[in-house]
Amino acid sequence: MAVTLGQGALAGFDEPIRVLMDCHRRIEKFLSLLLRVADECRGEAMGSEYREAAESALRYFANAAPHHTADEEQSLFPALRRHADDPRVAEALRRIALLEADHDKADAAHARVAELMQRWLDEGTLPAAPLAELRETLATLHATYVRHIAEEDEVIFPLAAEVLAREVLIDVGRSMANRRGIEPNTTGPRCKHAQPNHHAKQDHS
Template sequence: MAITIGRKLESDYVNPLGMLSDCHRRIEKFLNLLLTVTKQMQGQQLNDEYRTAFATALRYFREGAPKHTRDEEDSLFPRLHQAADAQAQQVLSRLEELQQDHTVAETGHRTVEALGSRWLTDGSLTGEDAQALTEVLELLHTLYQRHIVIEDTEVFPLAGRSLKQEDIQALAHEMAARRGLRLDTQMLPFPRTTNQ
């Protein structure tokens, strides 16, 4: 079960909305990996390849995914509420639902982290724990399928239409800061519009 961590994604801080969508691909990939390993191994001892892949996916949901949630809830959603016009109210009304999804997902990921860490530490899970892990991962899979479609097809396109360049740039800087990076403004060559 080979996994590629450092694969070049489509977007960078010049396109923070694209980065958010790229993060969805990582969420899907790592969640599918956790679910596949859990269903195949059913709590039994993991070989080195599965163990490494499983530990990597757990680490992503422990360290990377919470930053994505903060990117959306602390940086993107508030700006959307301020920038969007009356025609965008249907999409904006879904932001609360998406935030509730984040809360449900966080609870699910705490359970996955506890059971997954126990599996890695102890070498196996009881049948009951293996079943509980499978059920939580399936719930997360269902939740993310719907959630990601809404964000990728409704929320991010609305942000692309509604947010000003300064808002997009601020979003990029805040996302970078959450990851311990500091962006030079010159690194973000946003197109300048002229009224000629």
């Protein structure tokens, strides 16, 4: 169950919308890893590749994914709010309020997933009741992300690319890079603290 990341060229922070979409692909990938571990190991002792996949996913959601949420809530969405007089943006802002609520719900779910998965890693097995809770929480997260990511990729991000001036997008990208402590024109690694296992190429989305 090797973790393969970093395939294809990643956008630089001068293309913040593409960076945000790259991050979505990694959220999908790491959530898929957690779902596979839960579905295929079924609370039993994990083999080394399953363990490494679980640990990589937990690191990603603990350390790297929060950058993505901050990118949206502290950088992109405020830039859009400055265009609230545009009817298209006004409608999008109503959707953005729901997307921000999704972030809060996802954070709580991820905290519980991390607690249950870490118990499994520490104890070697996971009893039936907490396993059922883990799988249910992961399924809920998956359903939330499917809807949430589609809304952003298909509606919010294209609108931002159309409405926001190039210099504004450059400022958004600069703030995203600063959040990670890296140069704004960097391509490749995105989220400073994600550290996939030795099967994976280095990737910080």
